[in-house]
Amino acid sequence: MFNKYKILYQAQLGSGNSGILQLQVINKANAYPIENAAVQIYNKNNPSRVLYSLITDISGKTPEVELITPPIEYSLEVTPYQPYTEYIIIVTAKGYQTVVINSAQVLPVIKSIQPVSMSALIPGINDMEVIIIDPNYLFGTDTPKVYENDVKEYAEGTDAKPVMIPEFITVHNGVPSNLAARKYIVQYVSYVKSVVCSQIYATWPEETIHAYSLVVISFSLNRIYTNWYKRQGYDFDITSMVSFDQKWFYGRNIYTNVSRVVDNIFNNYLSRPGIIQPILTQACRGELAICPAMISLWGSKELGDRGYTAIEILRYFFGDTIYVNSTNNIAGTEVLWPGTDLTLGSSGxxxxxxxxxxxxxxxxxxxxxxxxxxxxxxxxxxxxxxxxxxxxxxxxxxxxxxxxxxxxxxxxxxxxxxxxx
Structure with missing residues (x-):
């Protein structure tokens, strides 16, 4: 099918390695698309030169652009080299606050969407919003997650409630004790996608991405189901800190292959026999068998390379009793999916x-x-x-x-x- 958005500038590519980036710009208040927003893209290593100047269409989208990246090998094995190229993006639109993203992380081969939500301009008060995206967990220096019990006993029992997929999740952008940290109310599915994109590389095998997406979903649902932070007196569901929870960034770019995996499994989670709550499945960077009772991220990539399926990867790390569960309790949905695809000629x-x-x-x-x-x-x-x-x-x-x-x-x-x- 012809893609009306795609424009490729091969003449600007010298390394032979590239990824695709497209922006999607909306009004933060109502999610309406913003037409005629002006977009400028700069390589973070050379911020004085505009690489692309783009304009959004009636759907708030720019054309796709091809951008130079490091070799794909940097994201497929542990190396000291950054596996993605960072691009600074500046978005302006009449009547809206300017948005600066520092920066989108473009991986080789993979297409990503950079979402931009713009607020109405109040001159002299909110002229500019700057969004900072720190390094991917695998390339950064975050303090690792300390293992905690993956089942909260107080949440089990005769009065245990059914699992529900929330419409929104409240993310505390800092350690729990930092009362000044900003809180974000985020669409739950968007939150999951951001975490997956922030903790592994989208160049990895699809079965590894599938497995890790289930890990993120199950961890997130456990925090919500057990009211982990609210029981401690906090007013949020989860933090953005790996040492406590999972790495998350407001406003980061989302890789389309990750997005499609999550869209197809967001109502799934990980269970064990006799346990109602989603399992608090935790992760570490390491290689195979380096962090007991957690999924090793690089190890899961290795298993994906070997041809393991998502459930085989999960059982390698979490044991043979782990299984994929699902729920049709989906908040914010007026009518549930009918259970079969609807196509030309369907009715009802x-x-x-x-x-x-x-x-x-x-x-x-x-x-x-x-x-x-x-x-x-x-x-x-x-x-x-x-x-x-x-x-x-x-x-x-x-x-x-x-x-x-x-x-x-x-x-x-x-x-x-x-x-x-």
Whole structure:
């Protein structure tokens, strides 16, 4: 399928190694796309030279650009060399606060989306927002996670509640005792994607990415399910610190292959027989068998290279009793996915529901075809879903699958309720 966004500037590439970056710019208050935002991209090592000057379209998206990166080998084995290139991005738009991102981490071969949420400008008060993205966990110097019991006994028992996927998660951007640290209310699925992109490399095997995404999901759900921090008197669900929880950055770029894995499994989590709560699955940097009872990140990559499946990787580190569980208790969703893909010719209440949501979304994202509104999956609905998938970085198949259903639900919620970041 022709990709209307793609522009490649091969003449600027000297190393033969490159990755793809695209920006998606929205109004922070309501998630509406911002058209005609001006974007400038600089290599962090040469910030005086503008590499690209871009303008967003009616969907708030820029063309894709190809950017120089280090060799892919730097992200496939432990080396002292930074495996990604950092790019400073400046975004301006009339009536909005300027956003500076320092910086997007571009990996070789992989495409990533840089989300940008812009606030209304209040002159002299909020002229500029600067977003700092620190190194990936594998390349940085973060204090490692200290192992803690992976099941909280107080959360089990006859009054244990069912597991629910939250719509939002509140992230404390610092150590728990730092009361001055900023808190962010973030869409839960977006939070998971940011953590995965911040702790492993998206160039790794898909089964490793799948396995680690489940680790992040299960850890996050355990913190929420057990009210770990709220029981201690705090007003947040989780921190952004690896030494306590998981590494997370507000405003970082998201690799599309990671995004698609998470979109397909966000309602899964890791369980053990007889335990209701999601398991607090923890991680360390090390190689195989270097941190008992945790998943070794480099070790999981090695197992992926050997052909292990996601569940085989997980059982290698967490034991044979670990298994993948799932829940249909998904907060913020009006109607659950019907359980089977909907395609051309499908009909019924589920089709009508998604048509109603797409009609609302198409009034904001005007590049989306207006679908039929009769509960029948016709050609206009195929086109609407395909348009939506392209704008929101899903495979543009025109098929209403699990990932697309819930992505539509999340976008609809954001543009109609305007809450979360």
């Amino acid at each position: 209440k589920a089709v009508g529901h998604i048509q109603d949501q797409l009609i609302t979304i198409s009034g904001v994202y005007r590049a989306i075809t207006v679908p039929e509104d009769d509960g029948t999956f016709g050609q206009a609905t195929v086109a609407a879903i395909s348009d939506f998938q392209e704008i929101f970085n899903l495979p543009a198949t025109g098929i209403l699958d699990f990932a697309t259903w819930y992505k539509i639900s999340r976008v609809y919620a954001r543009i109609t309720r305007g809450f979360g970041q």
